[in-house]
Amino acid sequence: MPRIDFRINQAIDGEIVASTLSAGDEKHRPVIVANLSLGGALVEGEIDGMDHVTRLRLLIGDRDDLELPATVIWKEKNRLRLSFYYDDEDTLNRLWSYLRRGIEKMEKEQACPYCDRAVTGKPDECPFCHLSLKLSDDYLSTHTKKTFFQRLGHHLRGLNGDGHLRLLNMIDREILKEKSEEGLEEYVGTCRQMLELFSLIRKVAPTEMPVLLLGESGTGKELAAQAIHERSSRSKRPLHVINCAAIPETLLEAELFGHERGAFTGAYQARKGKFELAEKGTLFLDEIGEMPWSLQAKLLRFLEDKMIERIGCQKARKVDARIIAATNRELEREVHEGNFRQDLYYRLSVFPIHLPPLRERGADKIILAKYFLGKFCREDGSWRKKRFSAEALDAIHHYEWPGNVRELINKVRKGIVVSESDEITVGDLDLVSPFQPENDEPASLEDIRSSYERKKLQETIDACGGNLSRSARELHISRTTLHKLKKKYRL
Numbered sequence: 001m002p003r004i005d006f007r008i009n010q011a012i013d014g015e016i017v018a019s020t021l022s023a024g025d026e027k028h029r030p031v032i033v034a035n036l037s038l039g040g041a042l043v044e045g046e047i048d049g050m051d052h053v054t055r056l057r058l059l060i061g062d063r064d065d066l067e068l069p070a071t072v073i074w075k076e077k078n079r080l081r082l083s084f085y086y087d088d089e090d091t092l093n094r095l096w097s098y099l100r101r102g103i104e105k106m107e108k109e110q111a112c113p114y115c116d117r118a119v120t121g122k123p124d125e126c127p128f129c130h131l132s133l134k135l136s137d138d139y140l141s142t143h144t145k146k147t148f149f150q151r152l153g154h155h156l157r158g159l160n161g162d163g164h165l166r167l168l169n170m171i172d173r174e175i176l177k178e179k180s181e182e183g184l185e186e187y188v189g190t191c192r193q194m195l196e197l198f199s200l201i202r203k204v205a206p207t208e209m210p211v212l213l214l215g216e217s218g219t220g221k222e223l224a225a226q227a228i229h230e231r232s233s234r235s236k237r238p239l240h241v242i243n244c245a246a247i248p249e250t251l252l253e254a255e256l257f258g259h260e261r262g263a264f265t266g267a268y269q270a271r272k273g274k275f276e277l278a279e280k281g282t283l284f285l286d287e288i289g290e291m292p293w294s295l296q297a298k299l300l301r302f303l304e305d306k307m308i309e310r311i312g313c314q315k316a317r318k319v320d321a322r323i324i325a326a327t328n329r330e331l332e333r334e335v336h337e338g339n340f341r342q343d344l345y346y347r348l349s350v351f352p353i354h355l356p357p358l359r360e361r362g363a364d365k366i367i368l369a370k371y372f373l374g375k376f377c378r379e380d381g382s383w384r385k386k387r388f389s390a391e392a393l394d395a396i397h398h399y400e401w402p403g404n405v406r407e408l409i410n411k412v413r414k415g416i417v418v419s420e421s422d423e424i425t426v427g428d429l430d431l432v433s434p435f436q437p438e439n440d441e442p443a444s445l446e447d448i449r450s451s452y453e454r455k456k457l458q459e460t461i462d463a464c465g466g467n468l469s470r471s472a473r474e475l476h477i478s479r480t481t482l483h484k485l486k487k488k489y490r491l
Helices: 089-104 139-146 148-156 161-177 192-204 221-230 249-257 293-305 331-336 342-348 364-379 390-398 404-418 445-463 468-475 479-489
Strands: 012-019 026-037 040-044 053-058 066-076 079-084 211-214 239-243 282-286 322-327 352-354
Touching: 012 040, 026 053, 040 066, 053 079, 066 089, 192 221, 192 352, 211 221, 221 239, 221 282, 221 322, 249 293, 293 342, 331 342, 364 390, 364 404, 390 445, 445 468, 445 479, 468 479
Parallel strands: 211 322, 211 352, 239 282, 282 322
Antiparallel strands: 012 026, 012 053, 026 040, 040 079, 053 066, 066 079
């Protein structure tokens, strides 16, 4: 199999890090990196007892040391082949910058850095493996996209359970980024709940089964329905949306099922309902818990035999439409109280998906706030490039967000408008600072420092996935100091 990455063959000082059976304990061993690429590396050295390698650290300078999450593909005496996976885009970009400098020194070798065949002249791509030989500014993005499925097959070999989980999470992120230009880029997340949500969307989207989306108002249920539709075989047909709570009962039946001419006063001509309009596509029934009892029976019939009847027509019509429903109500309780049909509930809840509230999504609150800030500033060229103050970021992180993502969007929009400088403050967002006591008495300097230190520690440890060595480097402190601070703040 030809290589799918540029590779440099240089002796680079490095260090492999392996986990041990003791929780939180690690072993470090110096190695020589014999060759290096975006996908992995070959390292040489004393590797006995280093069976569970988790990271490779390239020792390329005090400030430039690069730590790469890795897993072992194969090993032999004094040699390991490592495969890289990336926790963040910055790590990938830093590695590519280092590789590019090394590749530029190898241009005189006149050999394809992928398949090792001789290449004469300076062609744009290899005539044998047809991969690009040009180190353009967009090489990294175009090449990684082109070789995504090659990489997938390559990484599947020899992975343990943890490796497969990391790979699935990577696939989830890549799949959900494919349609980012169509407005789904904001449906992102790094917390465990969101990664599980992405995985469920990936699994259910290609099927024909109905999906029930459960979650508080403002958690992004319509966006989840759109993500499912866009990744289904029905994506070339429209996604039709109807809010069952926004339309009066007398009109909802006609909106859903259509009507014949003369069916009621004002029905001057026949009209298709949402079910028929969604033929070969998807119908999203938002706030399904608000659907009147009389219409629940008609929806149940559709789910059972795909048949509907227009108002004023006795002849049933067969309709091919997929149903995705959503509610912020506890439907099991509604069934128990007699407000929702039990048989309909069981038909709809074949594949339930719970959307987590924003308050449970940890660092995602900061990620989303920064995303929307950048998005809104770009949409209106009159806005200066703005940023959140440190206090505002802390307030965003610790605020409960009862209105979830919808409330976050509104707060960010307001902050952009009312801020009088490039920095958006807690007051601009109309949020309460986590440092300010409820009695409005100023907190002491020591309280502020301790509060900030504790929160910064927790956020950094969470962002590094619990990796203490990486957390210590991010905070520019020793691992010993980090342990002392963890003990101090009981983290």
